Amino acid sequence: MKIYWALFRRYGHRHWWPGDTPFEVMVGAILTQNTAWSNVEKAIRNLKREKLLTPRSLKKISDSRLARLIRPAGYFNIKAKRLRNFIDFLWSRFDGDLKKMFGVPLEPLRNQLLEVNGIGEETADSILLYAGEKSTFVVDAYTRRVFARHRYLRGDEDYGIIRSLFTGLLPKNKGLYNDYHAQIVQVGKDYCRKTPLCETCPLNPYL
DNA sequence: TGCCAGGCCGGGT
DNA sequence: ACCCGGCATGGC
Numbered sequence: 001m002k003i004y005w006a007l008f009r010r011y012g013h014r015h016w017w018p019g020d021t022p023f024e025v026m027v028g029a030i031l032t033q034n035t036a037w038s039n040v041e042k043a044i045r046n047l048k049r050e051k052l053l054t055p056r057s058l059k060k061i062s063d064s065r066l067a068r069l070i071r072p073a074g075y076f077n078i079k080a081k082r083l084r085n086f087i088d089f090l091w092s093r094f095d096g097d098l099k100k101m102f103g104v105p106l107e108p109l110r111n112q113l114l115e116v117n118g119i120g121e122e123t124a125d126s127i128l129l130y131a132g133e134k135s136t137f138v139v140d141a142y143t144r145r146v147f148a149r150h151r152y153l154r155g156d157e158d159y160g161i162i163r164s165l166f167t168g169l170l171p172k173n174k175g176l177y178n179d180y181h182a183q184i185v186q187v188g189k190d191y192c193r194k195t196p197l198c199e200t201c202p203l204n205p206y207l
Numbered sequence: 208t209g210c211c212a213g214g215c216c217g218g219g220t
Numbered sequence: 221a222c223c224c225g226g227c228a229t230g231g232c
Contacts, residue, residue: 033214039230040213074212074229082215120215140213185213 001170007183010202016182017130022098024053025131029123030082031073042072055096058087082118089116102132121159135174137166138181142188149192150206
């Protein structure tokens with residue numbers, strides 16, 4: 001929690017995830033798997049231009065067209081398939097209705113999302129927290145890197161271990177989880193790359 | 208020019 | 221239960 005406040009002093013509330021709608025956030029969560037966000041933006045722009053950022057329109061288009069449009073995001077064939085799996089899931093279980101989907105409580109919905117081929121723990125938690133406003137914590141490469149750098153983690157711990165570390169120590173509050181993860185990503189980008197700029201890092205006192 | 212980025216899956220030990 | 225290769229683009 002002290003770490004959070006140190007980051008908060010620097011970055012404030014983030015109210016994070018680049019995306020105009022919950023559906024856009026979910027698509028972005030799949031497209032950004034092991035991929036720079038700048039590349040995802042291009043793919044999202046393509047889908048937006050073609051008015052395809054809805055469950056209904058994406059349901060109708062072919063895999064090959066979808067793959068062509070998301071090409072800049074990399075891994076476009078496999079990601080087209082993963083988006084397709086997710087869209088199929090959304091329609092078969094919830095009639096393509098996000099409200100219905102997010103009507104399911106956190107843990108059951110998380111388990112259902114994990115059954116979709118192409119959605120792993122981080123993608124599921126990103127969808128739940130940033131599209132569904134449910135209080136789950138997102139663990140990603142930045143989380144591992146930053147907290148390993150500051151010796152709170154070794155970095156090779158299981159996803160679930162790290163997640164429960166945060167959810168266990170922090171008050172259960174989706175706004176807090178949202179902010180915190182966003183701040184971790186920011187401090188990771190700013191200070192925890194290959195050559196760490198630890199002098200001015202807001203977490204410097206905790207090194 | 209090569210390395211890297213907000214993972215995940217499937218097959219092999 | 222791990223470990224590894226495959227998947228692909230754009231930016232530096």
